[in-house]
Amino acid sequence: MKVLVINCGSSSLKYQLIDSESEEVLAKGLCERIGIDGRLVYQKEGCEKEITNAPMPTHKEGIQMVLDALVNDKTGAIKDLSEINAIGHRVVHGGEKFSGSVIVNDDMIQALEECTDLAPLHNPANLIGIRVCQELMPGVPMVGVFDTAFHQTMPPKAYLYGLPYEYYEKYGVRRYGFHGTSHSYVSKELARFLGLDINNCKLIVCHLGNGASVSAVMNGKCVDTSMGMTPLEGLVMGTRSGDIDPAIIEFISKKENLDLEGVMEVLNKKSGVYGLSKGLSSDFRDLGDAAENGNKYAAEALEVFSYHVLKTIGAYAAAMNGVDAIAFTAGIGENDPLVREMVVKNLGYLGVTLDEEKNKVRGKDTKISTEDSKVAVCVIPTNEELAICRETVALLK
Numbered sequence: 001m002k003v004l005v006i007n008c009g010s011s012s013l014k015y016q017l018i019d020s021e022s023e024e025v026l027a028k029g030l031c032e033r034i035g036i037d038g039r040l041v042y043q044k045e046g047c048e049k050e051i052t053n054a055p056m057p058t059h060k061e062g063i064q065m066v067l068d069a070l071v072n073d074k075t076g077a078i079k080d081l082s083e084i085n086a087i088g089h090r091v092v093h094g095g096e097k098f099s100g101s102v103i104v105n106d107d108m109i110q111a112l113e114e115c116t117d118l119a120p121l122h123n124p125a126n127l128i129g130i131r132v133c134q135e136l137m138p139g140v141p142m143v144g145v146f147d148t149a150f151h152q153t154m155p156p157k158a159y160l161y162g163l164p165y166e167y168y169e170k171y172g173v174r175r176y177g178f179h180g181t182s183h184s185y186v187s188k189e190l191a192r193f194l195g196l197d198i199n200n201c202k203l204i205v206c207h208l209g210n211g212a213s214v215s216a217v218m219n220g221k222c223v224d225t226s227m228g229m230t231p232l233e234g235l236v237m238g239t240r241s242g243d244i245d246p247a248i249i250e251f252i253s254k255k256e257n258l259d260l261e262g263v264m265e266v267l268n269k270k271s272g273v274y275g276l277s278k279g280l281s282s283d284f285r286d287l288g289d290a291a292e293n294g295n296k297y298a299a300e301a302l303e304v305f306s307y308h309v310l311k312t313i314g315a316y317a318a319a320m321n322g323v324d325a326i327a328f329t330a331g332i333g334e335n336d337p338l339v340r341e342m343v344v345k346n347l348g349y350l351g352v353t354l355d356e357e358k359n360k361v362r363g364k365d366t367k368i369s370t371e372d373s374k375v376a377v378c379v380i381p382t383n384e385e386l387a388i389c390r391e392t393v394a395l396l397k
């Protein structure tokens with residue numbers, strides 16, 4: 001089967017065309033600056049990237065350009081659109097309605113609309129992607145794969161907040177967790193890589209990218225995760241604050257004369273390592289370079305980030321009463337040996353020893369702990385698009 005994987009954001013759209021049998025990526029790219037001006041990046045397997053600037057007032061023009069590029073006479077990856085057998089959509093928030101992937105139909109779309117309150121920035125874009133594909137590719141089966149679904153196995157003690165219970169009943173205020181497709185994929189890959197039985201082991205997955213979250217996976221099921229009702233909770237991130245004392249919101253609002261929206265903007269876009277480094281960068285490459293050149297704020301930002309990852313690993317080892325293996329994944333987890341070292345060197349109490357030479361690795365399945373380490377620590381690259389492709393095929397079979 002050839003599966004088109006679509007990940008629709010508010011002004012961008014990432015796509016991959018994957019052959020599900022060989023798991024080969026036939027073409028991939030993105031549409032950027034949708035609604036602003038418009039740029040298509042397209043790359044056929046084994047070829048150079050092509051960049052086309054063209055107006056994209058809405059996602060519809062973007063997706064149409066992707067489809068045209070896929071069947072282009074010279075650089076297309078397929079001859080005819082009828083070769084696309086299915087479309088897999090990444091959907092951010094499935095609330096409590098979706099504990100797994102689902103085939104897209106009217107009921108699914110309506111249920112998704114009802115979750116929009118919970119992810120006002122993301123779900124509307126995902127819905128647009130689904131509707132545009134229905135219009136441009138009528139009759140092609142589609143599947144929605146939710147960021148929240150993998151975490152639906154969490155027990156109430158992990159997902160309930162210490163708030164009036166009615167808020168949960170009336171409004172669905174609870175922990176949902178995100179990056180679920182990645183946590184699910186990486187936990188399975190970690191078990192496979194180490195020869196562990198996924199149904200009989202305790203794993204911790206650290207998905208450290210611009211957004212960052214940790215999950216505790218026991219016997220293949222998520223039992224806790226650091227992101228909450230929204231992706232703002234948990235670790236200190238690129239520009240997001242992660243956990244703070246909730247009273248800070250009122251305090252800063254008064255001191256800085258900001259309304260609620262203004263404070264939320266600070267917590268989402270001006271905080272995290274970006275805010276800690278006094279606006280230097282949210283990119284760990286910049287922060288690493290600056291810290292090496294003596295920038296105290298960049299060095300502290302890296303320490304705060306790593307410390308929060310370290311504390312969360314400790315919490316999840318406690319939550320599962322032990323841990324067999326830990327995985328690092330996503331942009332930072334796969335590529336930043338310094339952050340991994342800052343975390344793993346402090347896990348001695350779990351019997352973990354870091355292999356400093358192996359920790360230099362970037363972006364491939366590697367055990368970075370020593371052979372005698374009691375808990376194995378690995379780098380496991382995530383692949384959310386492949387995970388979505390696999391889910392899509394599994395559901396349609």
Ligand code: AMP
Binds near residue numbers: 283285331335
């Ligand atoms: P993601 O959200 O998973 O795409 O991760 C993006 C983040 O990964 C970037 O903002 C960088 O901070 C980080 N990153 C990517 N490549 C590297 C690298 N070579 N070294 C350190 N950090 C990196």
